[in-house]
Amino acid sequence: MNHAQLVALGRALRVLGEHGEQLSIDTLDAQLHEIRADLNRALTQLEESVSKPKPTTRCPEHPTGPVDESARDLCLLCETRRRAAHQPTAMDDFSPPVAAKEVRVQSRYGIREDRPQPHERWVPEMWNGKAWQLCGTPRRGRREAELYISAQRRQAKAASAYRVVHAFTDHVVVRTWGNTEVPAAPHRIAYRDD
Template sequence: MNPDYLPAIGASLRILADYATWREVTDQTLDDIAAELDRARAAVAGARGRRTANRCLRHPGGPVDPQALNGCLLCGPAHPQSATPIPGDSTPADVLAFYDEHGHDAAAGRYGPQAVTKALALRNRRPNPRPGPPALPPTEESDPHR
């Protein structure tokens, strides 16, 4: 049995129990009851299966993200987590050297994904063709032709 579906089963049963007190039932109400019964049946069918690795009710067979709170790669990014701080004593050159020697996963584990991304972005940046600081716009004192 997969206990991850028990909250969904309980919610469906509570909704269905609320319909029992209604005095006036229309065709739309019957359609709503039928839809809720279908959701309850689907949750019971899911509970009969084995436990999934990602504990996600919306994407029970989806890909796994070990960093996400519920283990789901698809909806895990919706729950923001604090980023790994970039180590202050390392430079992008250090990160790139470690990256080239040990690979992406090892570099991300040691320096954090933000530091690796920043270092790779700096590696792929084109150098500025104009050396020196950018020119200032002319002023009245610096431009004799004004």
């Protein structure tokens, strides 16, 4: 709908609103014919301004797509995508066969599939003055983590200390750069005389 169509349609609807306010039991047939002509004019302008077909669904992505009455937005395409995402397959690449999951006697240490597999990560951390905090995404290699910390130390706002933590089954500090102890200095408050 362009601006001219919008203005014309708004004007026609305002005229119809004025007719609605003036309706009463004493309304003459000539006035009813005038209302009918104004109503037809508004409907014609509305038909000219509508360029797309009537939406069949409440889906903003597929407004004229196929309809599924059981879907919350009536869209068959989106509902099919949602159903496919929620249904796990019986056998996929990441899960062992169903028969392999069954264990007759359970060990006191648990089943291997129940425990998560350890992930080896090299975690870069920085000293913020009170505690160690993560300063980047965990890396898969030690060299990559050390290169990242070297780049961090070259920045203008570098922390006082950095370290790399090897996170495998336990967390082990591998290497530390800088000093975490800040010398205790008296606090000075500067006042300006204006």
